[in-house]
Amino acid sequence: MIRAKAPARICLFGDHQDYLNLPVIAASIDRYIFIEAQPNQQGVLNLNLIDLGIKRQIALLPTQVEKGDYLCSTLSILHKRQITLTSGYDIHIHSEIPVNAGVSSSSALIVAFIRFIVQATETEASNLQIANWAHEAEVEFFNEPGGIMDHYSIALGGLRLIEPKTRFTEEFLNPHNDLLLVHSGLPKSTLGVLGKAKQYALEAVAEATKHHPEFRLEDAVKSDIKNFKPILSKLLFPYFEAAIENHLITKEAISIYKNRAKNDTTSKKLEGLMERHQHYLDTAIKNTPELMRIQMKEAKNAGAKAVKVMGSGGGGCFIILAQKENHEEIIRAVLAQKAKFIEPIQITNH
Structure with a gap:
């Protein structure tokens, strides 16, 4: 059994700034998406998104990626780096993060999915690498209007400064307990x-x-x-x-x-x-x-x-x-x- 998770994020300062290459202050919070994956003999990924009541099956290497299909785009951008699953998996996905609500449920799913793939392929990857891959899979791949704030705050965690222009980031002491x-x-x-x-x-x-x-x-x-x-x-x-x-x-x-x-x-x-x-x-x-x-x-x-x-x-x-x-x-x-x-x-x- 392979387990992976990723948190939601909030933005304290700098909303609508990262796509202008201006700094933001964001934080990961204690609401998570969880992935549990068990190898199968089918050579495909059987996905069960429990909270949404959605089940789907995707190839280990999709030949076509529809717009907004972040799981397939993730498989595609990792394949370019020779990171490819060689076995099928039955994957259960459960989330505490509200969907379509401004706390980055989609980015958290991508980060958690990458963490699963990294474990399954025994790939060494830093949280910073995972953040950049997640941004590529969600934003660059589809040419969508987002910045790096979501992926950096989720993959790296904590309360932090994120500077999109240089991709510099620094964690701050958290003064917010309320x-x-x-x-x-x-x-x-x-x-x-x-x-x-x-x-x-x-x-x-x-x-x-x-x-x-x-x-x-x-x-x-x-x-x-x-x-x-x-x-x-x-x-x-x-x-x-x-x-x-x-x-x-x-x-x-x-x-x-x-x-x-x-x-x-x-x-x-x-x-x-x-x-x-x-x-x-x-x-x-x-x-x-x-x-x-x-x-x-x-x-x-x-x-x-x-x-x-x-x-x-x-x-x-x-x-x-x-x-x-x-x-x-x-x-x-x-x-x-x-x-x-x-x-x-x-x-x-x-």
């Missing part, structure tokens, strides 16, 4: 929100660079927002503003995490930054549906310090920072607004 994860009850809209946000942000940056070739988004300052507003269309400007503001927010958060302090002042600063980040995600990128806004408002009325939508948005999950003594009241308030669930979570390093 997180709640909420599923709004709405499905997220990954490729819709994410694709539009990426397209408009890149167009805005390209337009700014056309007028001022020296402009670099990673070096942007707050005054650039006002200076470039006259040359950008009403459609593109909010995405340009959000890109700069969220980048500055993330840089400030990085500085706080690097100081490694854990006190009330640090907590209040991070809470304030998260609230600002959510403001731009909502008002500029428009990734927070009305029902989720209501749930967030009720959470804050019940004592939450900060809230933020997860992933691309358009539905799915959000996180809450709140003192533990307020959790019970917050849970009641959010569930009263048709949330699917709300539960405490912990950041993990594995």
Whole structure:
């Protein structure tokens, strides 16, 4: 029996930033996808996705990969590296991670699947290699609009800085022991929100660079927002503003995490930054549906310090920072607004 697992992830700072090659701060959490695999004599993979009620059979080396078939794309990109299964397996997949909810269930599945293949083929691979392979299988293979945040945070674990441009990553001391994860009850809209946000942000940056070739988004300052507003269309400007503001927010958060302090002042600063980040995600990128806004408002009325939508948005999950003594009241308030669930979570390093 071969066993493998991978965690879900949350993004604390930098949503809609990694595809712009700007840094993000993300973390793995204690919600997992589990794979159990037993060799068979059929020479195929018999997959049982227990929670979804899906059973399927795939070849050890698929000849054709349909768009969005991440298991087959994983087999394909590993085969290019001479990592290929030589035996069939009966594979049972069970997950604690909500699907289509902004906490990277698909990326976790790919990381867990790669970990299974690595064990089955007796391949030596670091977590960093696994992260890069997972990104290739999910994003590069299909030319989809995602960055490396999901794969790095899931494969490497912990609370960490991820810099997509250089693929540098650094783990931070975790100051958060009071997180709640909420599923709004709405499905997220990954490729819709994410694709539009990426397209408009890149167009805005390209337009700014056309007028001022020296402009670099990673070096942007707050005054650039006002200076470039006259040359950008009403459609593109909010995405340009959000890109700069969220980048500055993330840089400030990085500085706080690097100081490694854990006190009330640090907590209040991070809470304030998260609230600002959510403001731009909502008002500029428009990734927070009305029902989720209501749930967030009720959470804050019940004592939450900060809230933020997860992933691309358009539905799915959000996180809450709140003192533990307020959790019970917050849970009641959010569930009263048709949330699917709300539960405490912990950041993990594995």
